[in-house]
Amino acid sequence: MTIYALSSGKGRAGVAVIRLSGTRAGEVLLKLAGKSRLPVPREAKLTWFRDPESGVRLDHGLFLYFNAPHSFTGEDVVEFHIHGGRAVVAGFLEALSRFDGVRPAEPGEFTRRAFDNGKMDLTATEGLADLLNAETEAQRRQALRQMDGQLGKLYDGWRREIISAMAYLEADIDFADEEIPEDVTGRVRPIISALHVKISEHLDDGHKGERIRDGLQVVILGEPNIGKSSLMNYLSRRDVAIVSDIEGTTRDVLEVHLDILGFPVTIVDTAGLRESGDKIEAEGIRRARERAEQSDIRIVMADARYWPEAGETIADLINRDSIILLNKTDLVQDRQRLESLIRDKSENLYPVSLNSGEGLEAFMQGLKREVEKRMDLAEAPSLTRTRHRKALRDSLDHLDRFLNNPSGELELLAEDLRLAARALGRITGAVDVEDILDVVFSEFCIGK
Structure with a gap:
């Protein structure tokens, strides 16, 4: 047809x-x-x-x-x-x-035919989908590398290494009476051990590829009326959130998508954290804490007039991925105390005034550094999807079982390698992946 x-x-x-x-x-x-x-x-x-x-x-x-x-x-x-x-x-x-x-x-049918006819593997088709959806420079670069086949070549190379090692075991099983090199397992084990290290290092990437594809989550947290909505509007350069002196104005989670240094970043404004008998506000606070747990970076805001005492009330929000923003420096009457605070501040603490603009440039530079640190595009191809990560972990589990098999039964060892190779093959489509094809190609628009 x-x-x-x-x-x-x-x-x-x-x-x-x-x-x-x-x-x-x-x-x-x-x-x-x-x-x-x-x-x-x-x-x-x-x-x-x-x-x-x-x-x-x-x-x-x-x-x-x-x-x-x-x-x-x-x-x-x-x-x-x-x-x-x-x-x-x-x-x-x-x-x-x-x-x-x-x-x-149908949506994605042109690309599906390209895959069926061997014009690209499954990772390349996913790269094409990412390219069509790319909104930032980093997303474009990553998608082009994947569409070019770099990720598929990496996984296919690992799969071929396993198959090559497996061939020694299969030969020993099928031709036991022939002249096969002795200690086949001893020859294969170093190959599999080295491959195990490569896959483990590839998995231990801090989810950079997925962050570039899906966007970094930056959540703004703090007590009511601390300036979270003002910060949201400042970062987005438009009135996204309602700013009011009335406490509890923000009751739901607000999001805005930004491009920072070419990286996709989602800024999330949350409800002010406090004890509340209002059911709607309480639900907003629950969602704020939930998003904080899922975030990549937390911007935790406090009142500069009451720091460091104010730090006790937000201590449970601060972790190693936090930026502390001390707002309302324009209201600090003891300027000597404020200057001491600025001079002695820690690396991720920024005194600012969203009202006067004081300190905001330094804060933005710090935020950009944190984004770049988490999103830097590595030279090696990066993992971009959860299904890749799952398949690699499955493969790694089978390699673990091979390396730690005490019986030394060649049939069992060969089966572990076969399953490890099959798990890698699922990523590129080198083995039967009919169950996931509809999901992959449903991401495309009609005409692609």
Whole structure:
């Protein structure tokens, strides 16, 4: 079956791209363009397109033909570059719908065909999905590396190492009467031990890849009326949260997505933390503490007028991932005490005034350093999905069992390696992964 879809964005535009893929793509092109033979592949041509039934002009535009298997999907592919007006696109799609054996594509179906035809592995298709959804520079760079196959090559290389080691054991089992090198297990064990170290180090990455893909969570915490909503508005450069002198104004969790140094960051404003008999406010406080537990960075706010005594009331909120923000320095009457506080402050403590702007530049530089420290894009490909992490842990468990098997039974050792290789194969799609394909490709839009 040949599929088609609008591959460019919906709505009015200067140019729209409609893509076809399948055995009838070339035939559809000839009829719409009024040509008698297929053009030279990958060479753009300008022509009038006409409805093959009525002969009415559809538009004046470009077409490109990509012959199988030298295309994105591995099938014959045609792209029509036409004007992006709604009526033009609708008329073109209507004409395509009347061809026999041609139907609209499902979300992700073009990429699914590319995967099925061996044009990319499963990690590369996930990288493409991430690229389409990328909003920051770091997300773009990480997605391009994964789409380029770097992550898949890493995992496939490890899988091949296991299979190669497994071959020694299988040979000893199947050809016990032949001349096989002695102490096969002793030869294989160092290979598996070294691989165990590589996978363990890869897993111990601080979840940087997932943070870049999903965004760093920065949660603002503190007592009511300490300036959390003002800070939220300052960071987002717009009025996201209501600022009021009335305590308990923020009762739910508010989020805003920012780009800090090219990294995706979600800033979360929470309800003021205090004892409350109001059920709605109490629920907001419960959610605030829950988000604090899930956060990557905590910005814990306190009143500069009462520091360090005020630190006792927020001590349970402060951990190694906390930035302490002492607000309302403009209200501190003892300036000598304030200057001493600034001079003697710890690395992650920042006296500021959200009212006057004092100290905010230093705080922003500190926040950027903390974000960069947690999100720095490593040279080696990074883990980007929970399913990768689970499969790697499964593989590592089987390698553990191999290395710690006291019986030395070759059949059991070979089975452990087989299961370890299979777990790695699930990441790239080298083994049967039908149960997860629908989930992976459902992330794509129609036309990709």
